[in-house]
Amino acid sequence: MVKYLIINKLRNVKQLKQNRKMVTLKKFWSETCGPCNALAPTIEQVKDQFGAVSFQDININNDFETARSYGVRSIPLVVIEKDGVEVDRILGNQPASTYVNKLRAIA
Numbered sequence: 190m191v192k193y194l195i196i197n198k199l200r201n202v203k204q205l206k207q208n209r210k211m212v213t214l215k216k217f218w219s220e221t222c223g224p225c226n227a228l229a230p231t232i233e234q235v236k237d238q239f240g241a242v243s244f245q246d247i248n249i250n251n252d253f254e255t256a257r258s259y260g261v262r263s264i265p266l267v268v269i270e271k272d273g274v275e276v277d278r279i280l281g282n283q284p285a286s287t288y289v290n291k292l293r294a295i296a
Contacts, residue, residue, distance in 0.1 A: 212296050213243040214288070217259065217266040219250055224282040225265040232267075235288045242292060271295050 216232055218225035236244050249256040249264060259268060269277040269291055277291050 211243055211272070212239075212241070212292065213245060213270045214292070215245045215247055215259075215268045215270070217247050217249055217256055217261045217264050217268070219248060219264055222264050228265045228282045231282070231285045232288070234285045235292070238289060239292055239296070242296070269295060 247255055267279040
């Protein structure tokens with residue numbers, strides 16, 4: 190029993206370490222925001238190029254607390270994190286190349 194628990198804990202620690210060494214793109218948006226809706230296909234384009242990056246859509250109306258914790262004042266807002274630490278913010282609807290270049294520089 191003890192051997193099983195130790196192996197399980199080692200797997201969990203390994204998985205946590207792998208998850209921390211990750212790039213995450215968080216898009217803050219609202220369904221009533223025109224530029225946010227225009228940004229959606231752009232982010233989908235970028236998503237197709239970066240399989241190792243985690244993409245998260247955060248609707249500020251449904252997840253107000255998360256938006257507040259990130260200090261979101263305007264949308265659309267894209268926050269890029271590496272290893273759980275914010276490394277960049279991109280405000281407004283930008284071309285796909287902007288997001289691609291930022292992710293390539295970080296990854």
